[in-house]
Every structure is written in C-alpha cells, then in structure tokens.
Amino acid sequence: MNRRTFLQTAGGVAAASTLARPTAAQEANTVQITMDGGNFFIDPVGLYVEPGETVTWEIGPGAPHSSTAYEDRIPSDADPWDSGLLQEGETFEHTFEVEGTYDYNCTAHVSLGQVGRIVVGSPGGPATESSIPTNPPSGQMPDSQAIVDQGSIAYPFTGTASGGSGESGGGQPAPQVPDSAKTLGILAFAAMVSTLGLTYVFMKYGGDYGVE
Numbered sequence: 477m478n479r480r481t482f483l484q485t486a487g488g489v490a491a492a493s494t495l496a497r498p499t500a501a502q503e504a505n506t507v508q509i510t511m512d513g514g515n516f517f518i519d520p521v522g523l524y525v526e527p528g529e530t531v532t533w534e535i536g537p538g539a540p541h542s543s544t545a546y547e548d549r550i551p552s553d554a555d556p557w558d559s560g561l562l563q564e565g566e567t568f569e570h571t572f573e574v575e576g577t578y579d580y581n582c583t584a585h586v587s588l589g590q591v592g593r594i595v596v597g598s599p600g601g602p603a604t605e606s607s608i609p610t611n612p613p614s615g616q617m618p619d620s621q622a623i624v625d626q627g628s629i630a631y632p633f634t635g636t637a638s639g640g641s642g643e644s645g646g647g648q649p650a651p652q653v654p655d656s657a658k659t660l661g662i663l664a665f666a667a668m669v670s671t672l673g674l675t676y677v678f679m680k681y682g683g684d685y686g687v688e
Contacts, residue, residue: 511538551576589615
C-alpha cells in the first residue's frame with residue numbers, strides 16, 4: 477500500500493468514526509419512563525451527559541407518563557422542559573446546553589417516586605443546594621457526583637444520596653421491621669438457647685437423674 481492510499485484509508489476510517497459518535501451517544505442517552513410490577517420508575521434514575529447532547533425519553537407501560545423539569549431545581553439560565561402526558565410507545569427529546577444538575581419527574585406519578593436526575597458537564601445549581609421536594613413526596617435521587625463518576629445509575633436506586641444539603645435522599649423511608657417480627661425473633665433465640673442448655677446437661681450427666 478502506498479502512502480497516498482494509506483492516508484485516504486486512515487482518513488475514511490476517522491470520518492466514519494466521527495459520524496458514528498452521535499448515534500452511539502444518542503443510544504446511551506435513552507431513558508425509560510415506565511412501570512413494572514406495580515413500581516413506577518425512571519431508568520436510569522441518574523444520567524450524565526455532555527453539554528450539547530440530547531436525551532431521549534421512551535414511554536413504557538403504566539402510561540400516561542411525562543418528563544417534566546422541576547423549574548426550581550435546574551440551572552438558573554437553563555430552559556425547563558415539559559413533554560406533557562405521553563402514551564406508551566411515544567418518545568420525547570430535550571437537548572441540554574447549560575452545565576449543572578437537573579431534577580425532573582413524571583407529573584402523573586411523582587408521588588409514587590417516579591423521578592430522575594441528569595448531570596450535564598459538572599454538578600451545580602439549585603438541585604445541589606436544596607432538599608429534594610417532598611410535597612408531593614418523591615423518590616430518591618442519586619448524588620450528583622456519583623452520577624458523574626458512574627455515568628449512569630440504574631433503577632432501583634436504594635442508597636442514600638450524600639455530599640451536601642441538597643443531595644440528601646427524600647420521600648422514600650427506609651424499610652422498617654415490624655415489632656411483632658422483632659418479638660418473634662427474640663422468642664426464637666431464647667428457645668434455641670434453652671435447647672442448647674438442655675442438650676449440654678443431658679450430654680454431660682447422661683440423664684441419670686435420681687440414680688444412686
């Protein structure tokens with residue numbers, strides 16, 4: 477292969493690679509707003525994108541759903557978005573130009589925890605400086621820096637967000653063990669100890685009580 481042919485081939489490969497990048501990025505920036513097993517959720521619940529990239533939301537079962545920004549939880553110079561209520565199979569797109577943290581929800585199911593967070597470029601803005609909305613209550617959102625580090629955080633997100641006053645998890649209380657279950661556990665433990673004690677006595681003395 478001569479030098480000219482090599483350069484032409486290399487240039488063609490580079491061009492093809494460049495053209496392919498938006499498609500790959502677009503596929504990675506697809507979010508599901510859906511329901512499964514009675515759980516309404518957004519997946520991934522946390523997503524990182526670069527400024528200028530577009531996110532596509534796909535509507536799944538449990539519709540109607542929406543992708544709606546919390547207007548007071550996005551960067552002050554960013555444009556809020558609202559897809560309106562969409563039916564299963566429909567999609568909605570929004571391009572993010574301003575760096576910062578964006579919180580959003582499905583207006584139909586926000587009280588059931590259907591919320592999400594997107595970090596564009598680097599964390600910042602009102603979403604990192606205030607508590608997650610609790611009226612109506614919402615699900616938990618991952619820490620902004622965790623989203624940057626991982627790129628995408630899938631549902632279910634069950635951890636407690638950390639890293640600042642505005643990064644605390646909210647809305648979904650941690651599971652509690654019923655008092656009846658605690659009592660039953662204590663009784664079971666006591667019965668086990670008693671059984672072990674009796675076994676020790678019989679093994680040591682052979683059960684020959686009253687024999688002289």
